[in-house]
Amino acid sequence: MSKKSPQECSCLGINFYRSRHPRIRSLKRQHSPSTYGYRVWGSCWLLMDYLKAMGLPRGLKVMEVGCGWGLAGIFCAQNLDAEVTSVDIDPEVFHYLQLHAELNQVKVTTMHKRFEELSSMEFEQIDLLIGTDICFWDELSGALLRMIDRALASGVRRIVLADPGRSSFEKLASSCKAAYVANVFTLSVRKPHDIIGRILTITNQEKLRDKDGRSGQRPDISTQ
Numbered sequence: 011m012s013k014k015s016p017q018e019c020s021c022l023g024i025n026f027y028r029s030r031h032p033r034i035r036s037l038k039r040q041h042s043p044s045t046y047g048y049r050v051w052g053s054c055w056l057l058m059d060y061l062k063a064m065g066l067p068r069g070l071k072v073m074e075v076g077c078g079w080g081l082a083g084i085f086c087a088q089n090l091d092a093e094v095t096s097v098d099i100d101p102e103v104f105h106y107l108q109l110h111a112e113l114n115q116v117k118v119t120t121m122h123k124r125f126e127e128l129s130s131m132e133f134e135q136i137d138l139l140i141g142t143d144i145c146f147w148d149e150l151s152g153a154l155l156r157m158i159d160r161a162l163a164s165g166v167r168r169i170v171l172a173d174p175g176r177s178s179f180e181k182l183a184s185s186c187k188a189a190y191v192a193n194v195f196t197l198s199v200r201k202p203h204d205i206i207g208r209i210l211t212i213t214n215q216e217k218l219r220d221k222d223g224r225s226g227q228r229p230d231i232s233t234q
Contacts, residue, residue, distance in 0.1 A: 021202040022058050024085050025113045026050060033109060043078075043102040050079050052205040053142040057172035058085045059199050060209050061140075066090055070137040073097060073166075075125060075157070076144035080107035080118060083140070087116035092138075097121045097128065125150075125157045133164035142172045145179040155185050162190065162214050169212040172197075183210045191215050 017031035027034045029049050058081070068091040074083035077096035080103075086092040094116075096107055101122045111118045121132075125144075133139070139161050145154055158169060173179035175196075186192040191213045198206040 019202060021055065022062060022085065023089065024058070024081055026079075026081060026110060027113070034106070037105055037109065041102045041105045043106070044100050050081060051143040052203075053172040053174060053207050054078075054082045055199050055202060055205055056197050056207045056209060057082050057140060057142050057170060060170065060172070060197060061085065062089070066138070068092075071095075071135055072138045072140060073133070073136045075128070075139065075141045077107060077120075077141075078103050078143075079110055081110060082142055083107075083118055084111055084114050084116055086138070086140070087111075087118055088114055094118045095121055095136075097123055099124050125153045128157055128160065130160050130164040133161045133166050136161070136164075136166045137168070139166045139169045140171070143174070144171065145173055145182050146176060148178045148181065151178050151182040151185065154182055155189075158186065158190070158212065162212070165214070167214045169210075169214075171210045172207055173210075174207045179208060179210070183208070186210060186212055 017028040019026055019028065070086070070090055070092045072083060072086045072090070072092040073095045074080060074086075075097045077083055077098045080096045083094040083096045087094045096118050098104070098120075099122070104120045104122075107118065107120065145151060161169060171179075183192070183194040187194065192210065194208055194210045196206065197209050198204070
């Protein structure tokens with residue numbers, strides 16, 4: 011990690027502001043995120059590190075749910091030339107997301123919706139669904155499982171979620187392993203600081219076998 015200033019940093023090629031950066035402090039005087047959207051959470055770095063190691067093709071259509079400041083989606087836009095939709099229950103976080111998209115010179119589309127409100131139509135043509143630190147309450151496990159059901163039924167080909175390893179996340183992972191082609195494992199990174207957590211991956215085997223997809227032009231991610 012190379013530092014731009016005490017509160018402006020770079021990791022995995024992504025520039026980001028720490029919470030005490032003047033631009034963030036200025037935003038906080040105007041916009042007050044709820045539902046924990048007031049900072050960058052550590053699991054996003056686990057997810058980005060994993061996505062980098064996957065060697066994914068360029069041009070994917072990516073949806074980041076519970077995006078917060080949106081760094082994971084920004085990573086996909088920058089490194090994969092992905093078309094990214096960032097979804098969150100709290101529209102206040104989009105001000106922080108757009109600030110970081112501008113900092114990294116990428117464009118990201120935002121969508122203000124709850125997990126329960128994401129319809130099958132909105133998942134159509136999405137190749138990769140990602141999320142970090144989104145299963146922080148037990149009651150979220152059920153909502154996320156139903157969202158995953160809709161996403162897979164709509165043709166999303168891969169889902170990757172990251173979490174510090176909360177009991178609610180482990181409950182979700184256990185349900186996914188029972189219902190889908192899913193795997194959960196521990197991952198750690200050293201930058202931007204020591205972080206350890208869990209990665210849940212879900213593969214839509216049916217859609218991966220249909221490499222042409224519905225458009226006939228979707229990138230092949232079947233070997234990842």
